[in-house]
Amino acid sequence: MLYREAGQFKTSYAADQQLFPIRQDRIGILILLAVVFLVIPGVASEYWFSAILIPFLIFSLAALGLNILTGYAGQLSLGSAAFMAVGAYAAYNFQLRIDGIPILVSFVCAGLTAAGVGILFGLPSLWIKGFYLAVATLAAQFFIVWCLTKFPWFSNHSSSGVISAQKLIILGHEFTSPQEKYLLVLTIVVVMALAAKNMARSSTGRAWMAVRDMDVAASVIGIRLMPTKLLAFAVSSFYCGVAGALYAFCYLGSVEPDGFSLDMSFRILFMIIIGGVGSILGSFLGAAFILLLPIFLDISLPWVAGLLGLPFSNATVSHIQVLVFGALIMFFLIVEPHGLARLWQITKEKLRLWPFPH
Amino acid sequence: MSKYRKSALTAAVSIILLAQGAFAAEEQFFPIVSYRIGPYGANGQSFFGGFVDYLSYVNLKEHGINGVKIVWEECETEYNNAKGIECYERLKDKAKISAGPIHPMSTGISYALIDKTAADQIPMAMVGYGRTDAVDGSVFPYAFPLVTTYQMQASAIVKFIKEKEKGSLKGKKIVFLYHDSAYGKEPIVALQEEAKLNKFELTVIPVAHPGNEQGAQWLKIRQEKPDYVIFWGWGVMNQTAIKAAQKVGFPRDKMIGSWWAGSEEDTVPAGDAAKGYLSATWNVAGKDVPLIADIEKVVYGAGQGNLGDKSKIGTILYNRGVSAAVLSVEAVRKAQEKYGEGKAMTGEQVRWGLENLDITDARLKEIGATNLLPEIKTSCDNHEGSGKVKIQQWDGEKWVVVSDWIEGNKTLIHPLFKASAQQYAKEKGITPRDCAKDM
Numbered sequence: 001m002l003y004r005e006a007g008q009f010k011t012s013y014a015a016d017q018q019l020f021p022i023r024q025d026r027i028g029i030l031i032l033l034a035v036v037f038l039v040i041p042g043v044a045s046e047y048w049f050s051a052i053l054i055p056f057l058i059f060s061l062a063a064l065g066l067n068i069l070t071g072y073a074g075q076l077s078l079g080s081a082a083f084m085a086v087g088a089y090a091a092y093n094f095q096l097r098i099d100g101i102p103i104l105v106s107f108v109c110a111g112l113t114a115a116g117v118g119i120l121f122g123l124p125s126l127w128i129k130g131f132y133l134a135v136a137t138l139a140a141q142f143f144i145v146w147c148l149t150k151f152p153w154f155s156n157h158s159s160s161g162v163i164s165a166q167k168l169i170i171l172g173h174e175f176t177s178p179q180e181k182y183l184l185v186l187t188i189v190v191v192m193a194l195a196a197k198n199m200a201r202s203s204t205g206r207a208w209m210a211v212r213d214m215d216v217a218a219s220v221i222g223i224r225l226m227p228t229k230l231l232a233f234a235v236s237s238f239y240c241g242v243a244g245a246l247y248a249f250c251y252l253g254s255v256e257p258d259g260f261s262l263d264m265s266f267r268i269l270f271m272i273i274i275g276g277v278g279s280i281l282g283s284f285l286g287a288a289f290i291l292l293l294p295i296f297l298d299i300s301l302p303w304v305a306g307l308l309g310l311p312f313s314n315a316t317v318s319h320i321q322v323l324v325f326g327a328l329i330m331f332f333l334i335v336e337p338h339g340l341a342r343l344w345q346i347t348k349e350k351l352r353l354w355p356f357p358h
Numbered sequence: 359m360s361k362y363r364k365s366a367l368t369a370a371v372s373i374i375l376l377a378q379g380a381f382a383a384e385e386q387f388f389p390i391v392s393y394r395i396g397p398y399g400a401n402g403q404s405f406f407g408g409f410v411d412y413l414s415y416v417n418l419k420e421h422g423i424n425g426v427k428i429v430w431e432e433c434e435t436e437y438n439n440a441k442g443i444e445c446y447e448r449l450k451d452k453a454k455i456s457a458g459p460i461h462p463m464s465t466g467i468s469y470a471l472i473d474k475t476a477a478d479q480i481p482m483a484m485v486g487y488g489r490t491d492a493v494d495g496s497v498f499p500y501a502f503p504l505v506t507t508y509q510m511q512a513s514a515i516v517k518f519i520k521e522k523e524k525g526s527l528k529g530k531k532i533v534f535l536y537h538d539s540a541y542g543k544e545p546i547v548a549l550q551e552e553a554k555l556n557k558f559e560l561t562v563i564p565v566a567h568p569g570n571e572q573g574a575q576w577l578k579i580r581q582e583k584p585d586y587v588i589f590w591g592w593g594v595m596n597q598t599a600i601k602a603a604q605k606v607g608f609p610r611d612k613m614i615g616s617w618w619a620g621s622e623e624d625t626v627p628a629g630d631a632a633k634g635y636l637s638a639t640w641n642v643a644g645k646d647v648p649l650i651a652d653i654e655k656v657v658y659g660a661g662q663g664n665l666g667d668k669s670k671i672g673t674i675l676y677n678r679g680v681s682a683a684v685l686s687v688e689a690v691r692k693a694q695e696k697y698g699e700g701k702a703m704t705g706e707q708v709r710w711g712l713e714n715l716d717i718t719d720a721r722l723k724e725i726g727a728t729n730l731l732p733e734i735k736t737s738c739d740n741h742e743g744s745g746k747v748k749i750q751q752w753d754g755e756k757w758v759v760v761s762d763w764i765e766g767n768k769t770l771i772h773p774l775f776k777a778s779a780q781q782y783a784k785e786k787g788i789t790p791r792d793c794a795k796d797m
Contacts, residue, residue: 050474051447055440096785146566149538159547159778160489160540162469167787176477252439254469256540258567259439295444298434313666315394315403318434322395 003351019197036186041179049178050251056291057182057189058246063271063283064196065239070269071278072200073232074212075125076133079140080240080268085260086114086144087241088163088248089154095166096156103168107188107245114241115234117144122233126226129215141262148257164254181250188246192239197280199235208232209278274332276341285340293328297321384702386423386690388413388430388458389449389480391467396436398593400623401675405463406432407665408679414662415653416687423690424699428458435467442467443474450478456702459483459502459686459712465541468501473786476500480705481689481712485682486511486617486640490544493772494779495713495741496790500705502712502741504685505640505734506766508616509774510745512545512588513766515614515638516552518749519586527558533579535599536590538564541618545590548771555770569595576602589615596624597632604631611636614749621674625752633754638747641681641731643757645672649726650680674757681731688717713738732763738793740772 003024010016020026044053066080090113094106101109121140125133148154148161155163168175168184175181199205207228210218219225248255267290275286298321305312312320336343350357390409393402413428422428431452433445442462453460459481462468468488475482476499483502484492490508492501506514520527534549536542546562553560561582563575569591576599579587587608591599596619603613611634615624620637628635645651654671657663670676693703693711703711717734736743746763783790 045451047447047450051444055444160465160544162540164469164473164782164785166785252443252470253473256466256469258539259466299448315399315434318395318436 003348003354005352019194033190037183041183044179044182046178049182052292052295053182054178054185054251056287057185058243058251059268059271059291060284060287061189061192061246062240062243062268063275063287064193064280065236065243066268067272067275067278067280067283068196068199068208068239069232069236071272071276071282072205072212073208073229073236075122075229075232076130077137077236078134078262078265078269079121079137079144081260081262081264082141082144083114083118083237083240084244084247084264085148085255085257086117086237087111087244088255088260089148089257090114090241091245091249092163092165093154093156103166103170103249107242107249110245111238111241114244115238118233118237118240119230122230122237125229125233138262141265145257145260160256162254162256163248165249165252168249175250185246185250188242192242193280193284196239200280204228204231212278270329272339274329274339276339279339279341281344282339282341285344289332289340294321294325297324384426384700385429385456386426386458386702387452387456388428388686389446389453389460390430390432391435391442391445391449391460391462392432393435393437393463395434396438398437401621402437402463403665403667404670404673404675405679405682407670408676408681409461409683410664410679411653411657412680412683412687414657414664418656418660418662419652423687424694426690426694426700426702428687430458435462435464437464437466439464439466439470443470446471446474450480453480453705454478455704457481457705457708458690459708461485461682461686463487465489469540472498472501478705479709481709483682483686483712485678485685487541491775491778491782493740493742493775494790495736495738496793497779497783497788498741499713499791500709502736504712504715504736504741504743505681505731506745506747507742507771507775508541508544508590509548509771510742510766510768511616511638511640511747512548513552513771514745514747514764515588515749516549516556517767518614518761518764520556523585527556530558530586531582531584532558532560533582533584533587534560534562534590535575535579535587536562536564537569537592537595538566539592541592542590545588545616547774548766549588551770551774552767555767565591565595565599567595568593570598572598572602576606576608579608580606585612587613589613589619591615591619591624595619597628600625600628600635601631610634611751614638617747620750620757622757623675625757630754632752635752636749636760637752637757639674639750639757639759640744640747641674641678642729642748642750642759643672643674643677647677647727647730649684649730650677652726653680677730681727684725684727684731685715685717685734688721689715692716712736713741715743738791745771 005022008023020029062080062084069075069077087110091106091110094101094109121137124136155161175184207223210223211228215225271286271290272283274289276282301317301320392406393399413430417428431449433448435442435445457480461483465487468484471482472489481500483504485504488503490503492498492503549560563578565572565575589599603610613635615637617639620639625632650672689708689711690703692714693707697707713736715734715736719733722728732744732746734743745768746765748759748763749761750757751760
């Protein structure tokens with residue numbers, strides 16, 4: 001009853017084409033934005049900012065990047081962490097080597113650098129598809145990490161290869177507290193997520209989806225495969241690159257190439273598989289699932305064990321946590337192979353008919 | 359605004375402190391970010407087992423530090439940087455009231471925590487790993503690479519070889535075989551300086567992680583025919599290297615590993631090949647140290663032992679965990695001397711304790727830890743405090759110490775730290791403390 005679009009008439013093209021065509025969605029998004037921008041900074045603790053919210057937002061952005069490539073354009077990639085590494089190291093080097101460059105500009109440049117590298121490693125996609133392409137992007141994963149380790153220039157000849165992010169100063173204001181960093185990350189993520197949502201329904205996004213569904217058919221109807229695929233690689237890597245820069249500057253503070261391992265690429269891939277391939281919302285849900293569930297289990301399991309009087313050691317709890325986490329992944333994939341975003345979509349459809357389903 | 363918030367927070371914390379003082383018995387909190395599962399879980403079990411056992415031992419034997427009971431909370435990091443930060447943030451609230459030093463036992467996590475611990479005024483100890491230029495306490499007030507660092511260790515190994523070669527290394531060839539990561543790369547600078555000073559020829563050969571295939575590297579070593587191989591290995595790489603050395607016929611007693619390449623976990627799987635292999639260590643293995651034997655008696659006798667597998671007691675890593683705990687407890691004790699005996703110490707106070715540690719051989723004897731670890735005397739200038747290692751040799755069954763404490767070349771190495779710390783301070787916009795004033 002609450003969620004019904006009856007009576008909402010569109011009288012102009014602009015109204016018909018807006019990002020959220022249903023009024024309830026618009027209100028919902030506005031409330032959500034108000035909560036995350038105004039309420040959360042006031043109530044959340046430092047632990048929430050530094051350990052939960054900031055990494056969640058950064059990984060959502062990286063998952064979003066991968067989702068553009070894999071979910072929308074259908075190109076499987078295992079190199080997301082490597083593109084994040086490019087972004088992190090590029091942002092560091094722009095800050096280091098160009099005097100007085102604003103930090104946001106170096107984030108954008110970091111994204112563009114990652115996009116350039118992404119195009120380079122996207123070239124094989126013109127000839128190969130599916131799992132074979134995944135292997136080609138795996139090469140990116142190993143090559144980039146090797147490259148950053150091998151050439152000390154990238155880490156400014158630091159003896160250990162670890163880079164330490166510079167200060168975050170925007171318009172003379174230094175972002176030091178977790179709360180400020182959260183707001184900075186949130187703003188960037190919101191802007192980029194809305195841009196992605198917009199892009200997905202534009203002609204670019206439609207071309208990506210056409211290529212994803214059947215590239216031969218797409219080229220027959222006049223979509224040029226090369227620019228379309230490479231653009232998907234570029235945009236995706238741009239998102240991952242910015243996520244990487246944020247990862248270094250707003251979350252960890254210091255990173256080493258080995259931190260951006262294949263393991264991390266897999267985690268990002270699992271995020272979009274569990275969250276929903278080809279869905280903006282899915283990237284956020286997936287990141288939340290993969291990142292936050294283990295923490296939740298970690299905190300709640302000892303409590304439950306205490307309640308039941310079980311003598312669990314720290315190590316046992318960690319083992320159980322891994323077990324439960326794995327079981328939940330299986331459960332959700334069996335219940336809804338299309339991801340958590342699909343569950344939300346089904347809920348929405350049911351809500352539209354409620355309380356009179358036919 | 360943030361200044362205001364900080365002072366409000368301090369006020370709140372001090373109110374809590376007052377309330378605690380009034381109602382509860384004093385308790386010293388130790389935040390423990392540990393790992394007992396994951397790729398290095400086996401190492402973590404031994405180290406943190408030893409660490410926690412010593413804390414229990416102090417509680418059982420002396421009813422805490424001057425009567426202040428030690429309490430602790432553990433959080434599993436799985437050797438993962440992101441999890442390490444999550445754990446740190448989780449334990450931070452408690453650690454703001456009273457905190458023993460944090461031991462992340464992971465270079466990655468310690469790097470990620472350097473800025474955070476300084477901002478939160480919680481001391482972090484990196485005993486034998488981590489950011490080595492933190493030796494310069496004027497730039498890194500809250501980070502303590504205690505006992506010795508990779509660079510000093512490399513320098514000490516060179517000194518050991520030099521003694522073996524009757525005082526001259528001129529014209530000798532030394533290969534540095536290392537794990538291609540932050541850990542493996544750090545000593546290179548030190549070795550290059552040593553090569554210049556002692557006029558030996560240095561060849562560096564990296565091994566990619568995880569290092570379970572080293573055919574090409576050892577082929578190169580065979581061609582080079584070096585006099586010695588200094589070896590900075592890690593995990594599975596260690597046993598592979600020892601086996602590969604046997605295959606190409608390189609004598610194992612000319613191969614000297616770092617202290618991460620010198621535990622039972624490295625030599626036992628290599629079997630016969632490991633016989634004669636040398637490694638550096640800053641603590642000794644075995645149960646013949648009185649303290650270790652006493653821990654087994656007191657803690658395990660009371661059924662409060664932390665290890666599931668008692669056979670790990672007395673291993674290199676277990677004893678290392680005990681040594682790390684000894685240092686931490688001594689730092690709290692030192693802080694109590696200044697800020698009030700029988701009181702729980704805040705992170706800031708323990709920081710002072712760590713910076714003014716003076717553990718003499720007499721004190722070590724009192725604890726029962728003679729020869730377990732070297733003497734330590736820290737200062738604002740020198741957060742390392744010792745820089746000494748021993749060289750041990752695997753006799754096929756156990757580690758046998760074959761040298762006395764060897765100190766690295768401080769006059770050569772410490773200026774490197776200073777320079778690196780200054781560069782860090784410049785990059786980060788930190789104004790270093792004046793060590794002369796700050797006591």
